[in-house]
Amino acid sequence: xxxxxxxxxxxxxxxxxxxxxxxxxxxxxxxxxxxxxxxxxxxxxxxxxxxxxxxxxxxxxxxxxxxxxxxxxxxxxxxxxxxxxxxxxxxxxxxxxxxxxxxxxxxxxxxxxxxxxxxxxxxxxxxxxxxxxxxxxxxxxxxxxxxxxxxxxxxxxxxxxxxxxxxxxxxxxxxxxxxxxxxxxxxxxxxxxxxxxxxxxx
Numbered sequence: 614x615x616x617x618x619x620x621x622x623x624x625x626x627x628x629x630x631x632x633x634x635x636x637x638x639x640x641x642x643x644x645x646x647x648x649x650x651x652x653x654x655x656x657x658x659x660x661x662x663x664x665x666x667x668x669x670x671x672x673x674x675x676x677x678x679x680x681x682x683x684x685x686x687x688x689x690x691x692x693x694x695x696x697x698x699x700x701x702x703x704x705x706x707x708x709x710x711x712x713x714x715x716x717x718x719x720x721x722x723x724x725x726x727x728x729x730x731x732x733x734x735x736x737x738x739x740x741x742x743x744x745x746x747x748x749x750x751x752x753x754x755x756x757x758x759x760x761x762x763x764x765x766x767x768x769x770x771x772x773x774x775x776x777x778x779x780x781x782x783x784x785x786x787x788x789x790x791x792x793x794x795x796x797x798x799x800x801x802x803x804x805x806x807x808x809x810x811x812x813x814x815x
Contacts, residue, residue, distance in 0.1 A: 637700040669704035677801040702747040732782035739775030
């Protein structure tokens with residue numbers, strides 16, 4: 614184990630989980646402040662919606678990376694995985710809320726957009742997959758469901774993949790950034806598939 618890895622693991626053991634919740638909560642009010650003060654450009658609602666969604670995708674990727682980092686780099690961040698997952702859902706929900714309340718606003722139009730715009734359909738499918746994950750992200754559910762809990766939380770993989778596809782379909786024209794996100798997601802999923810074949814996978 615390298616000195617850097619050892620230092621990261623020592624820091625992770627020392628850092629309370631609640632501090633990560635606080636740290637990850639900071640961008641939301643900052644984005645809102647930027648929107649209210651003109652810092653998000655001429656279309657602040659769209660920019661706010663995009664910023665929240667992109668940060669959610671970054672957190673989802675971070676959550677996917679926890680197990681490969683432990684297996685291949687020796688970096689153990691397992692204690693933060695639940696916090697990352699819950700905050701991922703939080704930002705996805707805020708992203709959806711901005712779209713519902715500030716962008717579309719009309720209930721009939723919301724349903725029409727979900728049905729007629731493929732990128733919204735894909736995004737909503739990912740959101741629906743996340744609902745049982747966040748509802749069972751607690752110790753009681755882990756005890757209650759037993760081995761089924763791990764199987765249920767494999768929904769994380771298609772949910773994150775749908776998030777990456779949603780972002781790719783959302784942007785106009787050829788852009789490297791959404792392709793890079795989707796590429797990283799596919800790489801992490803490929804590593805995860807390889808790891809699932811190993812015994813005693815965490």
